[in-house]
Amino acid sequence: MFKRILVAVDGSKSALAALEKAIGLQQLTDAEIYLLCVYKHHSLFQASLSIDRPPGMDIPDKVLSEHAKELVEHAKLQAAERGATNVRGFVKAGRPSSVIVEFAQDKEADLIVIGSRGLHGDKGAMFLGSVSHRVASHAKCPVLVV
Template sequence: MFKRILVAIDGSKTSLKALDKAIELQKLTDAEIYLICVYKHHSLFEASLSIGRPPGMDIPDKVLSEWAKEVVDHAKEEAKSHGASKIRAFVKGGRPSSVIVKFAQDKEVDLIVVGTSGTHSDKDGMLLGSVSHRVASRAKCPVLVV
């Protein structure tokens, strides 16, 4: 049925519920779980606006990348503690919905599992979070919104 399940993780409660569903599916199908946390990549221009930043303060991409790594590592440990196996974790920079869809295509994912809304929301996804809405409408594989 499913060989590869992609779970978008952002540290929110709904993304962790999505992870729980993916673990249930893995136990039924023996699929590999890919965890991905996508941080917003800052352009060179945005990073250059930090002229007034205090010494020793990291550029935004580095800080966000480290945060995303912590989020995905925590999710991986959480999954293992709930009996999941065959888990791989990834951190990517960019627009979350676009990165998730492209990653799923590149890795030939059979199912994407996302939470209804994440840590951030905007008017584009009034009832369904904007990222989950965009992923569900653009993905080439089935999307389970939890």
């Protein structure tokens, strides 16, 4: 059924629920799980914040990249604790919805599992967050929104 399941992780409760579903599917199908955390890229101009940075202050991309790596490692540990095997983690920069869809195509994912709402999911009356909505609308493979 599924050979490669992509799970988008961002540290939200919704992403954890998506990971739980993916683990359950893996136990049924023996699929490989790809964990992907996408952080928003900042240009050098944006990173400069139009002022001089104090010594030792990292640019936003570096800080966000490190945090994204920590989120992926945390998700890998959670997956292992729940019995998941064959789990790989990835970190990418860019617009989350676009990167998730492109990554799924590049890795030939059979399924994308994504939380319905991200870190700012408690705001507004929409059923889906903007990222999950865009991914579901543009992905070439099935998308399970949790």
